[in-house]
Amino acid sequence: MEGKINKYHILLLITVFFGWAVSATDIVLNAFLINQITNAFHISDAIFGIIGIAFGAGDGLGGFLFRRINDLRWGRKLTFLTTLVGVMVFTALTGLSVNFPMYVISRLGAGIFSGGEMTAGWVLLAEQIPTGRRSWFISISQGGVAVGYFLADTFAGTFASPCALGWRAGFLANGLFGLAAYLIRLEIRESPLWSRIIQVKALEKASIRQGISEIFKGCYKLVTILAFIGLSAAFFATAFS
Numbered sequence: 001m002e003g004k005i006n007k008y009h010i011l012l013l014i015t016v017f018f019g020w021a022v023s024a025t026d027i028v029l030n031a032f033l034i035n036q037i038t039n040a041f042h043i044s045d046a047i048f049g050i051i052g053i054a055f056g057a058g059d060g061l062g063g064f065l066f067r068r069i070n071d072l073r074w075g076r077k078l079t080f081l082t083t084l085v086g087v088m089v090f091t092a093l094t095g096l097s098v099n100f101p102m103y104v105i106s107r108l109g110a111g112i113f114s115g116g117e118m119t120a121g122w123v124l125l126a127e128q129i130p131t132g133r134r135s136w137f138i139s140i141s142q143g144g145v146a147v148g149y150f151l152a153d154t155f156a157g158t159f160a161s162p163c164a165l166g167w168r169a170g171f172l173a174n175g176l177f178g179l180a181a182y183l184i185r186l187e188i189r190e191s192p193l194w195s196r197i198i199q200v201k202a203l204e205k206a207s208i209r210q211g212i213s214e215i216f217k218g219c220y221k222l223v224t225i226l227a228f229i230g231l232s233a234a235f236f237a238t239a240f241s
Helices: 007-032 035-042 045-072 076-095 100-128 133-143 143-157 167-185 191-215 220-239
Strands: none
Touching: 007 045, 007 076, 007 133, 007 143, 035 045, 035 100, 035 167, 035 191, 045 076, 045 100, 045 167, 076 100, 076 167, 100 133, 100 191, 100 220, 133 191, 143 167, 143 220
16 A cells, blocks of 8 residues: 555554553553452462463464454454454453452453454554555554553552552453543544455355356256266265165
């Protein structure tokens, strides 16, 4: 894609940037609030390591699943919206967990959608940012991770501290942050490349249907029927011989 940078490109960068910030805040809060969480669920630091395993497994799985969904099913915009909703919901569920198994499941879910978030954001930037600026925009978008670290540290040191509202407030606040980022994301347009992919798929399906219908028309009809009869006879003869 050629052209100059415009306001829409900046908006797209902001949405990807804040998506990274939400995901990073979600991840880092676990580290900053570990003492409160282990005390709440009466587990050791070693057992708490299961959280990292669950999130990492989900992250890899999400990257694979949403890559296919992004290319074959939903397109860029819907995938981009869905992944952030998933991170937002599972972050909030983390804060609402009533026991350790629910906490682990919430972290697994957050990992799946976080992995999808990475895939969706990079694809949108790569397809919609003009040539010569894509690397810059992708690099800048990673700054959202630094913002996530800052927010996680701020949450953990203020209202999510044990002397204030506690660890649950940190995850719930990040869920609200994700909601704000989602509202900005609604302004994003579908990628022109996905629109072309849809057109090609429609033409391919039409060609297949047309090809099937053609072999049952005109001079091909009798040949097709005889071929089917011959194949059927050969099959039954082989099967019952």
